[in-house]
Amino acid sequence: MNIKNISVIGLGTLGTQIAVQAACYGCNVRGYDQDPEIFLKKVEELKFLMLAMGKDPTVPKEDWGKAAATVKLTKDLAEALADADLVIEAVPEVLELKRKVFAEMDTLAPKAALLATNSSSIPISRIEDATKRPEKCLNMHFYQPALGFTLCDIMGGTKTSPEVIEGARQWVRSLDLTPLKVKKEILGFCFNSVWRAVKKQVLYMACNGFVDYQDIDRAWRVFTGMPYGPFTMMDMVGLDVVYDIEMSYYNESKDPKDLPPQAFKDMIDRKELGAKTGKGFYTYPNPDWAKPDFLKG
Ligand SMILES: NC(=O)c1ccc[n+]([C@@H]2O[C@H](COP(=O)([O-])OP(=O)(O)OC[C@H]3O[C@@H](n4cnc5c(N)ncnc54)[C@H](O)[C@@H]3O)[C@@H](O)[C@H]2O)c1
The missing domain is CATH 3.40.50.720 (NAD(P)-binding Rossmann-like Domain)
Incomplete structure (x- = not known):
């Protein structure tokens, strides 16, 4: 071909x-x-x-x-x-x-x-x-x-x-x-399904006040050796895009557990959409995650 x-x-x-x-x-x-x-x-x-x-x-x-x-x-x-x-x-x-x-x-x-x-x-x-x-x-x-x-x-x-x-x-x-x-159709495809499970869990934990999003990012970086964590990545993707994707999973399942957290929706309504608008979970152009002592907590 x-x-x-x-x-x-x-x-x-x-x-x-x-x-x-x-x-x-x-x-x-x-x-x-x-x-x-x-x-x-x-x-x-x-x-x-x-x-x-x-x-x-x-x-x-x-x-x-x-x-x-x-x-x-x-x-x-x-x-x-x-x-x-x-x-x-x-x-x-x-x-x-x-x-x-x-x-x-x-x-x-x-x-x-x-x-x-x-x-x-x-x-x-x-x-x-x-x-x-x-x-x-x-x-x-x-x-x-x-x-x-x-x-x-x-x-x-x-x-x-x-x-x-x-x-x-x-x-x-x-x-x-x-x-x-992907050998057989599955929502979210191959690795994107894994990433979606991570996103859903960390949004639930941080947006419902159980933990700080920065700590999740720190832990992810220390644990995986990656240079940024899930909240940094969501800021790069665009929070409106993440929201639409989560809604698409919800529309599929109609399971209330798949609804994105209200605090996350509030961010979208405030146009805090990530790096592209200068504010998402972090503030740009000098986000905390890029600072040398970020991992120290
Ligand atoms: N952002 C990510 O990291 C990411 C990663 C993988 C897949 N995706 C997927 O890619 C798609 C686009 O996401 P994005 O982040 O680039 O969104 P985006 O909002 O940055 O870009 C979408 C673009 O589509 C244009 N558009 C809207 N309607 C159109 C039309 N009828 N004809 C032509 N252009 C039109 C808009 O003007 C806009 O520039 C979505 O399906 C998203 O799920 C996004």
Whole structure:
């Protein structure tokens, strides 16, 4: 399967990183977002985050910046999709929106193109029937490759062909990322399911006043050797995005235990959305987690 022409629909935090990662590895990338300014803003924001997090992308930072400049931006969705071998949708985590965008992608992209969603929680089986090519639809869930999280969950729906899964797997490997193949549909995919369990528990503990979020981050770093803990990571992801993902799990289960804590919702309502708004659990640009004595407690 020759996957060379990539279209990314939605160029926010993740769409921008997927587009640039693909461009870094020689793909012809076209990008479309309803906000024509967002890609360049995100590229600058990511440069700042790379410095703050001290984690590198898979190529030297200068090459990453140069690759970003090769992404062809267009205000016309049809033009964005015209030559695609693979389309990756990265719009907000709202099922109806994703279904609408998939229907558009299906109409405008070449018949042979694969259609992937970068959703963090919605299985492709909930989206595939918005298209006439369910055998070419799949989940490809990336984890902020520009910030050194070089993984991608891959999962098929009810009709995805094995060749499509294998083609996507090989393509992900060609971008210097590690594919994590899901053998049987599960909410949250492969490692993202594990990360979700961590998020849910730590949000419950900190937002209900049992412990301080900084102590969880300290413990996580000491215990795992990672340079940041779950609350730092949520600040990087965007708390609105985390909230939407948690709501999507709740909408699936309707179990009150899956509802995000009220104190967390209050943060979203106050627009404390993490690094991108200057305040989330930590305050930016000089968050406490980046200070030399943070681990001392
Ligand atoms: N943030 C993360 O760390 C992360 C990680 C993995 C997966 N994801 C998933 O990726 C998807 C996007 O998340 P994000 O963090 O990049 O969100 P984001 O809010 O940063 O970006 C979403 C972008 O989609 C654009 N958009 C909205 N409607 C559109 C439409 N109809 N057509 C084109 N563009 C449209 C918005 O303008 C925005 O720029 C979500 O499904 C999320 O679950 C996010």
